Amino acid sequence: MAGMNTDLLTLVRQALLFERLHTIPELSRTLSTSFPTIKKHLDILIEHGEVDEQDSDVSSGGRPAKRYRYRADHTHGLALYLELDAIGYRIFDAVGTLLTNGTVSVPRQQPHVPALVRLIHRLLAQDPRITFLSIGVAASVEDGKVFFAPDYPSLQQVDLKQTLESEFRLPVVIENDMNAAVVGFHEADQNRQQSLIYLYLGKNGPGSGILINGQLVRGSSHFAGEISVVPQYDKMTFGQAIAKRRATLDAQTIDAISRLTATFAATLNPRLLIFNGEELTEHDLEQIRFKTTEYIPEAHIPLLIRSNWETDYLNGLTRIGLQLLTEQPLSANRRSSS
Template sequence: MLPIVNNTMRVKQVNVELVKTALKALKFGTKSTIANATGLSVATCGNILNELLERGEVIETDLEQSSGGRPARRFMYNANYSYIACIYVSNEGGIYRTVYAVANLTGEIIAKNSSEVELINYEAIDNLLEDLTGKYENIKAVGIGIPGIVHKGLIGAGDIEELVNIPLAARLKAKYNLHITVENDVNLTAYGFYQKQHYEEDKTVAVVMFPEGNCSGAGIIVDGRIIRGNTNFAGEVSYLPLDYSREEQIKQTKNPDVFFLLMVKTIASIIAVINPAIIVVTGGLIRLDMMAGITNSCEVIIPQEHMPQIIIKENMQEDYINGLISITLESMACDVQLIEKRL
C-alpha cells in the first residue's frame, strides 16, 4: 500500500508545481486559464488554488470582468511568500570575497551585497547565513556557489583550501533546517548565462573560465541541463593532458605565449568533445581583444563548420547570481521531473 500512497503524494506535488509555475507565468489567472495552461482539470486546479490561498502562497485579486454570467475569481502568485538566500565565495588572485543576494520566489533580487574578507571558511559562511536568516525570517532555501568540486556532500579540490573536505550543505542543513544547495561556481555561471538567453530550442553551451592565480574550469550545459558527470568532475579542464601540471599551468599565466596556447587547446578540446553552439570565455586573465586570436587559432584545429560562436565576457557576476537563484528556486520544487518525449 505504501508505494501507492507515495505515488499519489508525488503526483499531487507535481500538480502543485504545475499550478504555481503557470500562475507565475500568467501573472493573473482563473481556474479555467490555469487548467488550460497545465492540462489539469478545473476541479483539481481549484482544490490546489484553495490550498495555496489558505497558506498565503497565492493571493485572490479582483474578479475577472465578465461579458455575461458570473465573473470568475482571479488569482496571482505571492512572490514574497518566502525568500531564498544565495551566497557565493571566491578567491581571485588571493583576494577573498563573499557575495550574497536575497530574492523572492520569482527570482527578483530584494537585497544584494559584496564584501572583501580576510578568510573564507565554514564559520564565515555560517555567520553570513545567520545574519541573513535573522534579517529575513522567511528564508526557505539557500544556494551556495563555491570554486571547487562537490562530491558526496564534501567540497573537494578548489581555490579555497579552508573549505576542502567540509560537508558544508549537511552542516548548514542540520543547523538551519532549510533546503541547502552547494554547487560549483562555473556550473552556476554557465546555467545563469543559458537561462538569460531564453532559447526557443534546447542548446549545448559551455562557459570556460581562466581566473587569475587559479586553475581554469568549465561549465557545460547540454540540452538545457548542467552536465556534472559521474562524480561532479565534468568541466575540470585543468586536468586535461596539456603537458603542464595544474601548478605549472598557474605559473604559465605569467607567460602570455604559453598561456594563450594552453587556453586555445582547452577551448578546442571542449569543442571536440561536446560540439557546443556557443562557448563563452571569461575570467580575470581574459580581455576583449583576444577574440580574433582565439577564434583563428581554434579554427586551425577545428573544422570551420563545427566551430561554435565564441563570446568573450570580462564580467559574468550577473550570470553567476542568476544561475544561483535559478538552482536554488528549483531546489524548492518537488524532485519529480516532467520530461517531454522527443520523437
C-alpha cells in the same frame, strides 16, 4: 492535506514561477492534468499564502478568466558564493527580484565555513523572512558534499549542505560555481534548449559549466567541467598551461584555450562558448578563434562571446534557490521571525 499530490504541487509552483503560466487552462494543458485538480492545488497554494488569484484584464464578453501569480512577498531567499578572500551574497524575493546584495572580506588564512556561518547568522537576523539558502563554491559537489576543492583545502570533504541545514534548520542547496553561472546565463538567454559552455579562467583556477540541449551536465561522478586537469601538452594540463597568464594573454594561454575550444567543439559541439568578460577582450576572442582553426574546421567552432560572470553566477544561484523553494513541503516555506 487529503488528496494533495506533492509532486503536482511542485510542478504548479514551477509553472507559475518559471514558465510564467497564469491560468488554469494553461496549467492544465502544460501539466496534462484536469481543470479541477489544477484548481484544487491552486486553492491550497492560495490558502498557504503562496499564490494570488486575480480577475483577468481581458474578457471575451463573458465572465473574466481567473489569473494566478506566485506572490513575490511570500518569502525571501539568500544566495551566497565563496571566493578565496571574500563571500558575496544576494537576498531576493520569492520571484527572484533582487532586494539587497553585498560582499564580505575573508582573510585568506581563515577557514571559510565559520566565516560563512557567521555571515548567514547576521543576514538572517537582519531579514527573518529568509527561508532557504543557495550556496555556490568553486569546487566539485555531490549531494551537498564538497569532494574536489584544490584551492579551498578547508572545504575538502565537507558536507556543507548538512552542516548548514543542521545549523540553521533551513533547506540548503550547494552548487558548483560554473554550473550556477551557466544556469544563470541560460535563464537570461532567449534561445532556450541550446548547448552552451561557460569557461572561467579565474583566480580560483579554471572551471567550466556545461549545458547540453538545455540540461545541466554533471557527469557520472559530478566531475564534469573540471577542466584544470585536462592534459594538453607533454607535461602540462590546461590549468598548468594558463597558470602564469597575465592581463594581456600570451601565446601559450591563447593556444591552451584554443586547444580546449577544439576539444569542446569535437566532443560536445556547443553553439556558444561563454567567457568572463573581465578576463578576456574581444581581441582575445578573435585570436582564440583564429588559433582554433589550426585544430578544427572553422564551421565547427562555437560562437565565442563575453558575459558578466558575477551577474550570471548570482542569477544562477537565485534560480537554483527558487527551484529548491518549489520543492519544499507546504509547512517548510515559512520561518518564524521570533
